[in-house]
Amino acid sequence: MxxxxxxxxxxxxxxxxxxxxxxxxxxxxxxxxxxxxxxxxxxxxxxxxxxxxxxxxxxxxxxxxxxxxxxxxxxxxxxxxxxxxxxxxxxxxxxxxxxxxxxxxxxxxxxxxxxxxxxxxxxxxxxxxxxxxxxxxxxxxxxxxxxxxxxxxxxxxxxxxxxxxxxxxxxxxxxxxxxxxxxxxxxxxxxxxxxxxxxxxxxxxxxxxxxxxxxxxxxxxxxxxLPYESGRACQPFLGPKLPDNVLWREECGSCHAIYHPTLLPQRSWVKILDTQHQHFGEDLDLDTDSRNEIHNFLTTYAAETLLTEAAYKILRSIPPETTPLRITETAYWQKKHADISQLIWQSPQVRSRAQCEACHLDAAVGTYEDSAMFIPN
Missing domain, CATH: 1.20.950.20 (Transmembrane di-heme cytochromes, Chain C)
Incomplete structure (x- = not known):
């Protein structure tokens, strides 16, 4: 027809x-x-x-x-x-x-x-x-x-x-x-x-x-x-598993949330460890072997490795002449968090800009994927 x-x-x-x-x-x-x-x-x-x-x-x-x-x-x-x-x-x-x-x-x-x-x-x-x-x-x-x-x-x-x-x-x-x-x-x-x-x-x-x-x-x-945690869903990071170090987790995690090496450039980690006795008002008091192991881990897997999207974007936002000691000092972090109200920062779930895990379900593993983000009301 x-x-x-x-x-x-x-x-x-x-x-x-x-x-x-x-x-x-x-x-x-x-x-x-x-x-x-x-x-x-x-x-x-x-x-x-x-x-x-x-x-x-x-x-x-x-x-x-x-x-x-x-x-x-x-x-x-x-x-x-x-x-x-x-x-x-x-x-x-x-x-x-x-x-x-x-x-x-x-x-x-x-x-x-x-x-x-x-x-x-x-x-x-x-x-x-x-x-x-x-x-x-x-x-x-x-x-x-x-x-x-x-x-x-x-x-x-x-x-x-x-x-x-x-x-x-x-x-x-x-x-x-x-x-x-x-x-x-x-x-x-x-x-x-x-x-x-x-x-x-x-x-x-x-x-x-x-x-x-x-x-x-x-x-x-x-x-x-999508794995669910307390009613919050995220799509998992499927790239290569990020490197880990037991000593780094024990030493750094004993005082504050741990921040994966990919979140700052090598020069930042070097300076942080070089000034370990004046670490934001604290003395890390690391022995030589511990310092060397943590130093090698942090500098080997720093942002320059570009293992994650966050690493790439953080590194790209840092002028080469600057050496930030805090992730919150980077232009990328500030841009991503600019629209978050003070009420959220002061909420019981968050309390501080250092409490990444309050909003990022994958903060502990360091991937910081957008789809793993949940901002509390």
Whole structure:
């Protein structure tokens, strides 16, 4: 049956879009919007990441459905040459050509959106792996590359949004020219066409399977992938386990919260140990062997190693001519905590800027991931 139809005096509702295609269309938009809404505030990174995973999963389903789905959903039934696109546009104002499935312009928009969706998802996974040390690519990319991939991810997302805007505008224009509601057709699946037009099955079971898969994915992500502690959820750091030292934990942890070497540069740790007898009003009184062991640990795994996103960003914020002795003196720390009110600092749960564990679930291991942050009310 030909994909093209012409105006006919006798028409009836014909199912053009099967249920899986319509559900994909609606959910793909919804998860793109959800990811967009929660892309700024890192406290909601888990929602953004889940939306991204769902977005990618739906895209992969659409690729599968484009090969094995119903007639109008298959790619081979709306694969048009550039010449066909030009011809369609030329006839659009004079003699609009009604097509049962995707028209040439809409088809190209779909292929572009699917392609952009793939690269947006890939750049997001790389950013997640490089910056947050999470996801399937957590160990493949260095934190120093995270900023570049983050910018690429944002640019591609804006580009995709622009293509969506053009696509929606085209749908509205064609709805007016053809005098049919194309948006409604994507919701209910039907278009007014001659009775001879090929209709497609509903494919309800596949649609149900798609919905169940998304729900199970959400349950697995928020239930199994995110550890909960006192009602607080975080996505775990999946990069290489940070180096540890028993003596360092015992000596430093006996007086205050421990701060992993990655949080300050080598020169800071050297100066702190060189002035151990005047350590913020205290005398560390470390013997030579203990001092040397702790010194080696701190300088070997200092911020210059770039083992975490925090290490990279802290180091980048410190002018080379300065040697901060407190993490709170670094520009990155001050920027990240600038919007926290004095009431929170003075709250019983926090009490001090030195109590990192009050808000960071992973402070003890030193990773300081955004998704492991919980600011008490």
């Amino acid at each position: 030909d994909n093209n139809t012409s105006a006919h005096s006798s028409t009836e509702p014909v199912r053009i879009w099967d249920l899986p295609t319509r559900i994909f269309h609606g959910l793909w938009i919804a998860f793109f919007v959800l990811a967009w809404v929660f892309h700024e505030d890192n406290r909601y990174l888990n929602i953004h990441v889940f939306a991204g995973y769902a977005f990618l999963a739906l895209l992969l389903f659409r690729l599968f459905w484009g090969l094995f789905g119903s007639h109008y959903a298959r790619f081979r039934h709306f694969f048009y040459t550039p010449g066909a696109v030009v011809t369609y546009l030329k006839r659009l104002l004079s003699k609009p050509q009604q097509i049962a499935g995707h028209n040439p312009v809409g088809a190209w928009a779909i292929f572009i959106l699917l392609g952009l969706g793939l690269v947006v998802s890939l750049s997001g996974l790389i950013t997640l792996g490089a910056e947050e040390r999470q996801g399937p690519l957590a160990t493949l990319f260095h934190p120093a590359t995270g900023l570049l991939w983050h910018k690429v991810h944002e640019f591609l997302s804006w580009l995709m949004l622009a293509v969506v805007a053009v696509h929606v505008s085209g749908v509205i224009i064609e709805s007016i020219l053809h005098r049919e509601n194309l948006m409604l057709a994507m919701i209910n699946g039907h278009k007014q066409r001659p009775a001879s037009t090929l209709g497609v099955p509903r494919h309800g079971k596949m649609a149900l399977l798609l919905c169940i898969s998304i729900l199970l994915g959400a349950g697995f992500y928020f239930g199994a992938c």
